[in-house]
Amino acid sequence: MLILADSWKDYELIDMGNGEKLERWGDIVLRRPDPQVVWPMEKEWSLWKNPHGHYHRSNRGGGSWEQKKKYPESWTINYKNLKFNIRPTGFKHTGLFPEQAANWDWMIDKIKKAKRPIKVLNLFAYTGGATVACASAGAEVCHVDAAKGMVNWAKDNIALSGLQNQTVRFIVDDVVKFVEREIRRGRKYDAIIMDPPSYGRGPKGEVWKIEDKLYDFVELCMGVLSDDPLFFLINSYTTGFSPIVLENVLSTTIGKKVKGGQIYGGEVGIPASRDGKILPCGIFGRWER
Numbered sequence: 001m002l003i004l005a006d007s008w009k010d011y012e013l014i015d016m017g018n019g020e021k022l023e024r025w026g027d028i029v030l031r032r033p034d035p036q037v038v039w040p041m042e043k044e045w046s047l048w049k050n051p052h053g054h055y056h057r058s059n060r061g062g063g064s065w066e067q068k069k070k071y072p073e074s075w076t077i078n079y080k081n082l083k084f085n086i087r088p089t090g091f092k093h094t095g096l097f098p099e100q101a102a103n104w105d106w107m108i109d110k111i112k113k114a115k116r117p118i119k120v121l122n123l124f125a126y127t128g129g130a131t132v133a134c135a136s137a138g139a140e141v142c143h144v145d146a147a148k149g150m151v152n153w154a155k156d157n158i159a160l161s162g163l164q165n166q167t168v169r170f171i172v173d174d175v176v177k178f179v180e181r182e183i184r185r186g187r188k189y190d191a192i193i194m195d196p197p198s199y200g201r202g203p204k205g206e207v208w209k210i211e212d213k214l215y216d217f218v219e220l221c222m223g224v225l226s227d228d229p230l231f232f233l234i235n236s237y238t239t240g241f242s243p244i245v246l247e248n249v250l251s252t253t254i255g256k257k258v259k260g261g262q263i264y265g266g267e268v269g270i271p272a273s274r275d276g277k278i279l280p281c282g283i284f285g286r287w288e289r
Contacts, residue, residue: 001243001266004278005101010077013098015048015274017041025086025094026077028052032092033063035239036280055092063092076160079104082132083160085153095127095153099268099281103233104133107193110231110288111137114190118230121182121189123175123196123221128154130193135166142189144171144178146200174206176217183223190230192221198238210238218253229258232287235268243267246285254287263287 012024018041021034029047032055041048052071057063065088074087079101086094111118111134118139122131125143127150134141135158145151151170158168171178175194196217200208218234225232232254234246243265250263265285269278 001264002278003102003106003266003268003284005099005268005270005281007105008079008098008101010079011098013270013272013279015041015272016277016279021279022048022051026075028071028075028086030088030094031055033057034279042275053088055088057092062090064090081161082136083157083162084127084129084132085156085160087153096129097126097281099270099279100129100235102268103235103284104130106286107133107191107231107233108137111139111191114230118190119188119226120191120193121221121224123179123192123194124200125154125193126150126195128157130195131168132157132161132163134191134193135163135168136161138166139191140167142169142171144173144175146172146174148172174204176206176208176213176220179217179220179224183220187224188226189224190226190228191232192225192229193233193235194218194221195235210236210241215249215252218249222253222257225254225257228289229254229261229287230289234285235282236284237282241283243283243285246283250285250287258287261287261289 010026014022016037019033019037022031029051030053031051052069054066074085076083077086084096088094120134120139120141122143125145131141131143131154143154151172196210198210247263247265255263267283268281271278
């Protein structure tokens with residue numbers, strides 16, 4: 001299954017080629033690398049040559065932004081009624097993965113149609129795209145990430161979207177240790193979202209390698225799943241992982257714990273406005289009631 005984030009107005013994937021993509025974030029055009037873009041550029045037309053910012057990789061790892069035209073340090077873009085703070089970082093990212101809009105729409109629809117209070121646990125929650133989406137649909141959300149800066153950014157996004165009065169708990173912690181504590185406290189959630197990195201470290205140096213840890217962590221999360229769950233979503237950007245891996249993880253965890261429901265996986269993509277080519281942007285696995 002391929003799901004497309006094709007309902008944006010403030011974001012546009014303009015073109016891609018030669019390992020790079022050209023994007024519009026509001027009024028700001030950025031040029032940055034993408035490892036999936038292995039085909040040549042048809043023509044380096046004027047916008048390619050003169051974006052606001054161009055991210056250059058360093059031979060020693062990392063990289064930096066070249067500011068070709070003046071743009072602010074941060075600015076706001078909208079997705080429907082949601083608002084997000086965009087800020088180009090030293091790691092080429094902007095603080096938002098626009099392809100996830102396809103998942104936001106799905107979550108919002110599930111929560112609204114449930115017609116009951118829904119508690120969501122968002123793990124490896126980054127700057128809170130899914131947190132904002134679920135809160136906007138009326139869910140109570142617990143947002144967990146090991147990086148304090150990302151959690152503060154998520155708080156800003158909640159405020160930008162006017163959702164300060166929604167119940168959102170922000171937690172800076174190692175996700176495994178947090179879930180273990182929630183199990184001991186007896187807390188339960190109706191929906192779980194996770195976006196685990198391929199490799200990472202917790203605030204106290206805890207090592208995470210997705211191929212070693214993912215199954216055990218999803219199994220652990222069964223301990224905080226309510227008796228009437230609504231959905232479980234796993235996103236992954238790990239090179240070489242198939243959506244079938246995520247389907248199998250879900251079928252051997254929540255598929256055994258909960259009667260009924262549907263398990264499926266697929267890819268997330270964004271169409272380029274110039275020629276309609278699809279940029280593959282990671283995979284997902286879903287269980288839904």
